[in-house]
Amino acid sequence: MKKKVFLVDVIPTDTSPEKMKSRMDELENLITTYGGLTIVKKYQRKAIPDYKTYVGAGKLEEIKNQMKIEGCELLIVGNTLKPQQIFNINENLRSINAQAWDRIDLILKIFEAHAKSTEARLQIELAAIKHMGPRIFRMGMDLSRQGGGIGTRGKGETNIQIMKRHIRESEKKIIKKLEDHKKTRKLHRQSRKNKNLDTVGIVGYTNAGKTSILNKMTKKQSKPENKLFATLGTTVGKLWIQKDDFSGKEILMNDTIGFIQDLPPQLIDCFSSTLEDSIFSNILLHVVDSSDSRIKEKIGVVDDILEDIEANQERIYVFNKIDKIDNNQLQNLKKEFKHLDPVFISAENKIGLEQLKQKIIELI
Known part of the structure; x- marks a missing residue:
């Protein structure tokens, strides 16, 4: 219920x-x-x-x-x-x-409900500790007053020390485990680089259709959900692009967590290792929901967060879900956002995907 x-x-x-x-x-x-x-x-x-x-x-x-x-x-x-x-x-x-x-x-x-990987669960646990820790200290201060007042050795004061120590130790253990995941991720990136594998990071406001794009372009079977923060970890798919001379190139595509307005800095910090795959990608696909009434605002939110995490490589603006708008709306979007040189697609109906592939190979 x-x-x-x-x-x-x-x-x-x-x-x-x-x-x-x-x-x-x-x-x-x-x-x-x-x-x-x-x-x-x-x-x-x-x-x-x-x-x-x-x-x-x-x-x-x-x-x-x-x-x-x-x-x-x-x-x-x-x-x-x-x-x-x-x-x-x-x-x-x-x-x-x-x-x-x-x-x-x-x-x-x-986040807790959607976390599937060990790394995502650790990141959430760390974010929760950072957010809840000060509250626990506040409760501890109240206990201290009840236990005999400030400056005494009452039970409340002991509880404060126990809680502080427990939080510090838990935080250290989680950070150590996340560092191990970070090292593994770095090794994977180096391996891809050695194999001359280029990567494309898929970013965007939450629920813009990033996972659908990954699925349609790489034959990945990740389940897209009509929910905020449906993707918390990094999902990787392989995209094969055929060139005009009949040669081909394999590119890796990374789907990461969706962004949201006023996303607290500590949450961005705790997901920094996941976002690293976007930071170190060759190019970024910034996915936008064409049917959203707040397109301009949400583009700004994502651009600001990308700037904060120093993801400053070239990006392609991908206006998804054009099947949900009429032709007049589409023409207005093309006119308003001409300066971004976007690609207009419908991942659901496989419209514009070849054009997007062509743009990717041009930048790569």
């Missing part, structure tokens, strides 16, 4: 209605991907978030009462909260047997 979710998004007072809607739509998509059911959603315009509860004491009480009436067991705050804020909110919700997550908690839960 799906969890009933109360969703609240706190936004700056000057946020446009379009931006408000796009943020809420994405949050709802995240909840759907997780497996929850949004029962109530609310916006709150607030110039400065409340120091103690982010939403403010009065608003939190209002939310709690409505959650009780609607039978909601989970409150999602569509922002990144400080440890003290999420702790205080959860303390308040205990009386109705409900709990609260912030946006990072929700994304981590989705």
